[in-house]
Amino acid sequence: MTPQHSNTNPQPPAVIYCRVSGAKQATAGHGLDSQESRCRDHAARQGYHVEAVFPDDVSGGGDFMKRPGMVALLSYLDAQKDKSYIVIFDDLKRFARDTEFHIQLRRAFKQRGAQVECLNFQFEDTPEGKFHETIVAAHGELEREQNRRQSIQKTKARLEAGYNTFPPPVGYTWGKVAPPGKLYVRKEPLASIVTEALEGFATGRFASQAEVQRFLEDQPAFPKASGGRVRPQRVTDILTRSVYAGFVEHAPWGVTRRKGHHAPLISAELFQRIQDMRAGRAKITKRADLGQDFILRGAVLCAECDAPYRSAWSKGKYKHYAYYVCQTKTCESYGKSIPRAQVENAFEDILKDIAPASSMITIARKMFRKIWDTRVAQAKAQGRAIKQELKALETRMQKTLDRIVGADSAAVANALEQKYNDMELQRAVLAEKAAIPSSNSHHFNEKLELSLQFLANPWKIWQNGSFDLRRTVLKLVLTHPFRYHRETGPRTPEISFPFNALSENFDQFGQMVRMRRLELPRVLPHSDLNAARLPFRHIRTL
Numbered sequence: 001m002t003p004q005h006s007n008t009n010p011q012p013p014a015v016i017y018c019r020v021s022g023a024k025q026a027t028a029g030h031g032l033d034s035q036e037s038r039c040r041d042h043a044a045r046q047g048y049h050v051e052a053v054f055p056d057d058v059s060g061g062g063d064f065m066k067r068p069g070m071v072a073l074l075s076y077l078d079a080q081k082d083k084s085y086i087v088i089f090d091d092l093k094r095f096a097r098d099t100e101f102h103i104q105l106r107r108a109f110k111q112r113g114a115q116v117e118c119l120n121f122q123f124e125d126t127p128e129g130k131f132h133e134t135i136v137a138a139h140g141e142l143e144r145e146q147n148r149r150q151s152i153q154k155t156k157a158r159l160e161a162g163y164n165t166f167p168p169p170v171g172y173t174w175g176k177v178a179p180p181g182k183l184y185v186r187k188e189p190l191a192s193i194v195t196e197a198l199e200g201f202a203t204g205r206f207a208s209q210a211e212v213q214r215f216l217e218d219q220p221a222f223p224k225a226s227g228g229r230v231r232p233q234r235v236t237d238i239l240t241r242s243v244y245a246g247f248v249e250h251a252p253w254g255v256t257r258r259k260g261h262h263a264p265l266i267s268a269e270l271f272q273r274i275q276d277m278r279a280g281r282a283k284i285t286k287r288a289d290l291g292q293d294f295i296l297r298g299a300v301l302c303a304e305c306d307a308p309y310r311s312a313w314s315k316g317k318y319k320h321y322a323y324y325v326c327q328t329k330t331c332e333s334y335g336k337s338i339p340r341a342q343v344e345n346a347f348e349d350i351l352k353d354i355a356p357a358s359s360m361i362t363i364a365r366k367m368f369r370k371i372w373d374t375r376v377a378q379a380k381a382q383g384r385a386i387k388q389e390l391k392a393l394e395t396r397m398q399k400t401l402d403r404i405v406g407a408d409s410a411a412v413a414n415a416l417e418q419k420y421n422d423m424e425l426q427r428a429v430l431a432e433k434a435a436i437p438s439s440n441s442h443h444f445n446e447k448l449e450l451s452l453q454f455l456a457n458p459w460k461i462w463q464n465g466s467f468d469l470r471r472t473v474l475k476l477v478l479t480h481p482f483r484y485h486r487e488t489g490p491r492t493p494e495i496s497f498p499f500n501a502l503s504e505n506f507d508q509f510g511q512m513v514r515m516r517r518l519e520l521p522r523v524l525p526h527s528d529l530n531a532a533r534l535p536f537r538h539i540r541t542l
Contacts, residue, residue: 014048014086016040017073019056032057035090042119048086052076070105077112085114092121092133093140102137152253159255162248164262169243170194170223170234171265184243184262193219194238195265201239202266202273205472209235239278245271247428249421257421259428268428292467293322296344299474300324303485305331311340326486338486346490351459351477354499361456368448383434390430397423455498 018035032055043050054076056069077085087109109116116123121136123129155165164184168174171194175185197215200206206215209232216222216230225231242249242257246264249257294311301308309324314337323337356364400420407413454461454476462473482493 011047011049012086013080013083014043014050014088015073015076016043016050016053017056017069017087017089018053019067019069019089038090038119039088042117043088046117048088050088051085074108074112077109077114081112085112087114087116088119089116090119092118092136093143098141098144099134099138102140103134156250156253156255159248159250159253160258162258162260164243164248164260166250169241170238171244172262184260186263186265189221191265193222194244197238198244198266198274199270202270202277204475209239212239239274242271242425245428247425254417256417257424259424267432268425269432272425272429294324294340295467295470296324296347296474299478299481300343300347301481301483302326302328302331302333303483303488303491304333306483307331308481309338309343309484312337324484333486336486338484343484346484347482348459348462350482350490350493351462351473354477354495355457355459356455356499358456361452364455365448365452372448386430386434390427390434393423393427393430397427458499 016036016039018032018039020032020035036053036055040050054069054073056067058067073087106116121133123133158165163181168184168187171187171191172184173187174182176182193216197206197212200215201209201212206212213230213232213235216235217224217228222230238244243260243262244265245268246260246262247257247268248260249255293313296309297311298308305326305328307326307328310327311322311324313320313322315321322340324340324343325335325337326333328334397420400416400423404413404416404420407416458473458477462470465473477496477499478493479496480494483491485491
C-alpha cells in the first residue's frame with residue numbers, strides 16, 4: 001500500500017487496486033506502474049482524490065483473500081467506516097478471474113459501502129448489466145483455467161521428455177545448455193555438501209537422519225531456518241528425492257520416474273541403498289549433546305553393569321576436571337567417577353597394541369592381490385549376466401507399459417505405474433553397473449594403500465585426526481563398546497575382524513603342522529604312549 005497525504009478537499013475519496021500475476025511481470029513488464037498511471041488519470045478526470053494504492057503481484061488462483069494487496073484494501077475500508085470510497089481498477093480481469101469469487105468480492109465492497117469503477121467495463125445495477133458482468137467474469141475464469149491447463153500440458157510434456165521444470169532443489173541451479181534451453185546444473189559448494197550427506201548416510205558414516213541433520217547444520221554455506229537449524233523435513237526431502245540420482249518424476253501429474261538429462265549428484269545404486277536403509281531397521285541415533293570433550297562417550301561401558309558411562313565436568317578449587325561416571329543405581333560403581341585421561345589412555349593403549357607387524361601387512365597385500373584378481377574375473381562374468389538381466393527387464397517394462405495403457409481400472413493403472421517406477425530405478429541401477437569399466441592394477445593399488453595405511457597404524461590417525469575422523473576409527477576398530485572397570489582397567493575389547501586376522505597374536509595358542517609327512521604311529525607299549533604323543537600335543541590346524 002502506498003498512502004498519500006491527507007487532504008481536506010471535498011473531492012470523493014478513492015483508492016486504486018492494480019494487480020499482475022507474478023513478481024516478474026511487476027519488475028520486468030512495468031505492469032503495476034502502467035495500471036496505476038491509467039487509474040490516476042481516470043481519477044483526475046472524474047475529480048476523485050486518491051488516498052492510497054494497493055498493488056498485488058500474486059495470482060491467488062482466483063481467491064481474492066490470498067492476495068495481500070486485496071486483503072489490505074478491505075482492511076483499509078474497514079478502518080475508514082465513516083467514508084464511502086470509490087475503488088478504481090484497470091480491467092475486470094484484475095478484479096477476480098473466478099465467477100464465484102467475483103460475486104463474493106462485489107458483495108464485500110457493497111457491505112463496506114464502496115463503489116467500484118473499472119476503466120474497461122461499465123458496471124450497471126440492472127438485470128442486463130448484472131448478467132453481462134457475470135458473463136465477463138465467467139469468461140475470465142474460462143481463460144484462467146485454459147491457461148492453467150495449457151501450462152500444465154506443456155510442463156508435463158517437458159517432464160516426460162526428461163527435463164526438469166520446477167525450481168531447482170538445494171545443490172542445483174538453472175544453467176543454460178543448448179539446444180534444450182535450461183537444465184539443472186551443480187551449484188557449489190552446496191552440491192558437494194549434499195553429495196557428502198547422501199554418501200555418508202549410505203555408507204554408514206551417518207547412522208541416522210539426525211546425524212545428517214547435524215552435519216548440514218555444521219556447514220556454513222548450507223541454507224538454514226531461523227536459529228541456524230535445518231528442519232528434519234529438509235533432510236527427509238534430500239534423502240528421498242530421486243532428482244539427486246538423475247531422475248525426473250511428478251506423481252500428481254502422472255509423470256512416472258524416468259532418467260533425466262541433468263547430471264546426478266549420486267548414482268542410482270546409492271540412491272536405492274539409501275531407500276532400503278530408510279525402509280529397514282531403525283538406527284541408533286547419535287546423541288545431540290555428545291560434544292567433543294568426551295570422545296569415548298557411548299563407546300565405553302561399565303564392566304560391572306554393561307551400561308554406558310556418563311561423562312561430566314567437575315569443578316575443583318582452581319579448575320575443572322573431566323570424568324566418566326556410572327549412573328546405574330543398582331551397580332556397585334554407581335556415582336564413582338573415573339578420570340577421563342585414565343579411560344582414554346587405556347583405549348589408546350589398545351590402539352597401539354592392535355597395530356599388526358609389517359610382515360603381516362606384506363602377507364595381507366599378497367592375499368588381497370590374489371582376491372582382487374579373482375574378483376575382477378568374477379566382475380567380468382557378472383557384467384555379462386547384468387546385460388542379459390537388463391535386456392530381460394526392459395522387455396518386462398514394455399509389457400507393463402502396455403498393460404497400463406490398456407488398464408480399465410484406475411486402481412490397477414496406479415499399481416502398475418508404481419511397479420513401473422520400481423523397475424525404472426532397477427534399470428538405472430543395472431545400467432550403471434553394466435557401464436562400470438573393469439578395474440586395473442592402478443585402481444587396486446590406489447584403493448588398497450589407503451586401507452592398509454589405516455590397518456597398519458590406526459593410532460596415528462587417532463592421534464592426528466579430527467573429532468569426526470576419530471569417531472570413525474571407533475566404529476572401524478571396535479565391533480562393540482569396550483568394557484572398563486574402575487579398578488582393574490579395560491576388559492578384553494571386541495576388535496573388528498581385519499585387526500584380528502592381521503594380529504601376530506592370532507596364532508599364539510597353536511602352531512602350524514610341521515613340514516613333513518604325518519604317518520600313523522606304530523603300536524607301542526603302554527609305557528611309551530605318552531612319550532610318542534609329546535611332539536603332537538600342541539598341534540592345531542588352521
